[in-house]
Amino acid sequence: MIDAPPPLWDPPRPRRPRLWPAWLGGSLSLLTVLAVAGIVIATVNAGRESRYSKSDVCAALDLAAITARLGVPAPEPQKSTVPGVCRYPVLEPGGLRAGGGGLSVTFFDNALAAWWSWQGQTSEDDGAREVDGLGRSARVTTEEAGVGSVTGCSVQLRVLDSNVTVLSQIVAYGDLASRPCDDLESVTTALIDSTRASLARLA
Known part of the structure; x- marks a missing residue:
């Protein structure tokens, strides 16, 4: 019985996908949304300001x-x-x-x-x-x-x-x-x- 030669190339095993890049991207997107929301709220509040009342x-x-x-x-x-x-x-x-x-x-x-x-x-x-x-x-x-x-x-x-x-x-x-x-x-x-x-x- 003749032994079969070893394979010339051993294909890599599939790796489990890393979750941290997706988590990081989602966090950055959330921070951007929060920052924009904060600017909008500050702008709206500033627009509502009325420091002066009608007076003499x-x-x-x-x-x-x-x-x-x-x-x-x-x-x-x-x-x-x-x-x-x-x-x-x-x-x-x-x-x-x-x-x-x-x-x-x-x-x-x-x-x-x-x-x-x-x-x-x-x-x-x-x-x-x-x-x-x-x-x-x-x-x-x-x-x-x-x-x-x-x-x-x-x-x-x-x-x-x-x-x-x-x-x-x-x-x-x-x-x-x-x-x-x-x-x-x-x-x-x-x-x-x-x-x-x-x-x-x-x-």
Whole structure:
């Protein structure tokens, strides 16, 4: 009896499939879903935020920074017939008018509604620059102008914060003793500080 030669190749035995790659892939997918869900929930909650309630804008107006910069007496805020709008005159110590300003606050039901309105108020081409540390977003523009021998300057500040949009502005004559138009950046800083303080009192 002749023995049969051993086989030239021994096929590998089938291995039991490993479970950890599938488990790892499933875990990563679950983490991704949870992360996306967390972002969605946070966004929805932020959209529902409404930090400000409708109140008297004139009562919240803080003009300390502006009067200090312009060197003028504290003006008497004047309520407008338009809700959320407060105006004030800029008067020289002798009582002559030397400009004016105002604060306009639009209240929305929630932050999402305010954000949608904000998108229609701002443009990349309006010459405004971003202001850090004021509300959720803020942009400011400055302008110098003159009519005949009368010169003047203005600063306009727009703010988005929670469920409100804000327009704060001031116009001053250039011949004020404090010479505001010679240093428009300091007037801008004063308006920003005034608006920040007013929003804090309004909240």
